[in-house]
Amino acid sequence: MKIGKHSVVTIDYTLKDDDGELIDTSSGGDPLVYLHGIGALIPGMESALDGKKKGDIFQIVVPPDQGYGEYDEDDVMEIDLDAFEDPSQVQVGMELVLETEDEGEFAAVVTKMGDGVAIVDRNHPLAGMTLHFDVVVRDVREATPEEIEHGHAH
Ligand SMILES: [Zn+2]
Missing domain, CATH: 3.10.50.40 (Chitinase A; domain 3)
Structure with missing residues (x-):
């Protein structure tokens, strides 16, 4: 068939x-x-x-x-390390589930560490x-x- x-x-x-x-x-x-x-x-x-x-x-x-889908630069964001439960655990490659008020939960990955912030990318890999x-x-x-x-x- x-x-x-x-x-x-x-x-x-x-x-x-x-x-x-x-x-x-x-x-x-x-x-x-x-x-x-x-x-x-x-x-x-x-x-x-x-x-x-x-x-x-x-x-x-x-x-x-x-x-x-296309890669969207707007889906790359900075998150204050203070916002994490355990900031010392945050590192490049770490996978996260983020929650937003308007869009609900989505998967993201830490792509870079900055000064007191993690750069997080929620584009699909x-x-x-x-x-x-x-x-x-x-x-x-x-x-x-x-x-x-x-x-x-x-
Ligand atoms: Zn079933």
Whole structure:
């Protein structure tokens, strides 16, 4: 069967950036299993997988607007170290969940330490990047009513 809305799809993938550097791969681990057609994957992946079938092997080039969005300088901010529970623990690479009044919770990472402040970036790590995927479709099946109700593959 072909991949369509409410297919449960199993894929193996390798993701590289524009320079061919490896970012992520399912090789050596579990393949990715997802419920198709409900926005579980980035738009560029879902549209490329639509209509494919088991055994298909192909490449996808996903521009930022079909991936994780453009990099936004406004999403880089300074936070006073005093605002942290334990300022001595704050370091570059630290992952945070920040809470704002208007937007709720979001993930961010400390990218730089300043004078009494941490520079925090809430852009997705893959924002602004063109993504190069190698994909192998391992399996396609109909979702069960329960999976459709839950909005994920079991
Ligand atoms: Zn469930």
